[in-house]
Amino acid sequence: MTRSIDSAPIYFIGGGNMASSLIGGLIKGGHAASLITVVDPGTEPRERLRAEFEVNTVERLDGTAPTGAVVIAVKPHIVESACATLAPELGDDCVVVSVAAGTRSTDIDRWLGGDRHVVRCMPNTPALYGEGASVLFANDSVSPEQRNLAEFILAAGGKTWWVDSEPQLDAVTALSGSGPAYGFLLIEAMADAGRTLGLDAELAEQLAVQTLLGAATMATHDPRSPATLREGVTSKGGTTAAALNAFESAGFRNLVATAMTAARDRAQELAEPTGDTP
Ligand SMILES: NC(=O)c1ccc[n+]([C@@H]2O[C@H](COP(=O)([O-])OP(=O)(O)OC[C@H]3O[C@@H](n4cnc5c(N)ncnc54)[C@H](OP(=O)(O)O)[C@@H]3O)[C@@H](O)[C@H]2O)c1
Structure with a gap:
C-alpha cells in the first residue's frame, strides 16, 4: 500500500456502537468523511451516521472493491457471514481490521479466502468516549504501512498497544476488555x-x-x-x-x-x- 494514511479509504462493516465511536474519533482527528464508508443493512444506523458525520453509507458493497482498510465491526456471531460476503469484493492490498471479541485472526483469514492482511484488535467500551484501551495483533501478511493504518483507526477510540502473539489477546481480554x-x-x-x-x-x-x-x-x-x-x-x-x-x-x-x-x-x-x- 503506497498511499498515506491521510488519504486512506476506510470501510466499516457494521455501523453500530463501536463503528460510531471510531468514526467520531477519526472525523474529530481530521480524517475526511468522504474517505469513510459504512456498510450496514439497517436504515437507522446508515441515516444516523450520514446525518452525524456526513460519511458515505451503503446497504451492501455491491461490486465496490474496498481498498485501504476494512473494519469488521459486527457482533462476533455475524463475523463469519460478513467475511463470506466481503471475500469476493476485497482488494488485494486491503488490511482487514477486526474489533470482534473472541474471533481469531486465523478464522477471519480463512473466512476471507486465505492470504489476507488481518489485524485483530481487543478494544474496550470506554472507546465510546475516546478513553478506550485497544490492543492489536497483526498476522504475518500485514505490512508496516498497514499496521500504521490499523493503529491510526483504533487510536480514534483511545490508546493503543501491540502484542506479537495472538494468545496474549486472551489475557488482554481479561484485563482491559472485561x-x-x-x-x-x-x-x-x-x-x-x-x-x-x-x-x-x-x-x-x-x-x-x-x-x-x-x-x-x-x-x-x-x-x-x-x-x-x-x-x-x-x-x-x-x-x-x-x-x-x-x-x-x-x-x-x-x-x-x-x-x-x-x-x-x-x-x-x-x-x-x-x-x-x-
Ligand atoms: N461496544 C463496545 O464497547 C465493544 C467493545 C469491545 C469490542 N466490541 C466489538 O465490536 C463489535 C461491534 O460491537 P457493537 O457494540 O458496535 O455492535 P452493534 O452496536 O450491534 O453494531 C453492529 C452493527 O452491525 C450491523 N450488522 C449486522 N449484520 C451485518 C452485516 N452482515 N453487515 C454489515 N452490518 C451488519 C448491525 O445491524 P443490526 O443491529 O440490525 O443487526 C449493527 O448496526 C463486536 O464484535 C464487539 O465484540 C464492542
Missing part, C-alpha cells in the same frame, strides 16, 4: 459501603466515580508507580492504612488474579469452537 466491569463493580461496592456508613446514595455513588477517575488520572500523569502512589497516600496508623490492611488480609490481590484467570480461560473457550488454535 476490566471496565471490574471498575463498575468497585464503584458499586464503594457506593454501597458509603451508604451503609450513612451517606446519601447519590452522593456516595458520585464520590466513588470521581475518586476512581481521580486515581486513574493521577496514575496517568504522575511518573511514579501505582504502588508508590498508594504508599504516598497511606500514613502509618491512619485511615487509609486501616482500609488497605483489611483489603490485604481478605486476599484482595488473589481475588483479582482468580477473577482475571477465569476471564482469560473463558476467552480461550469462546474462541475454541472452530478448533483452530492460533
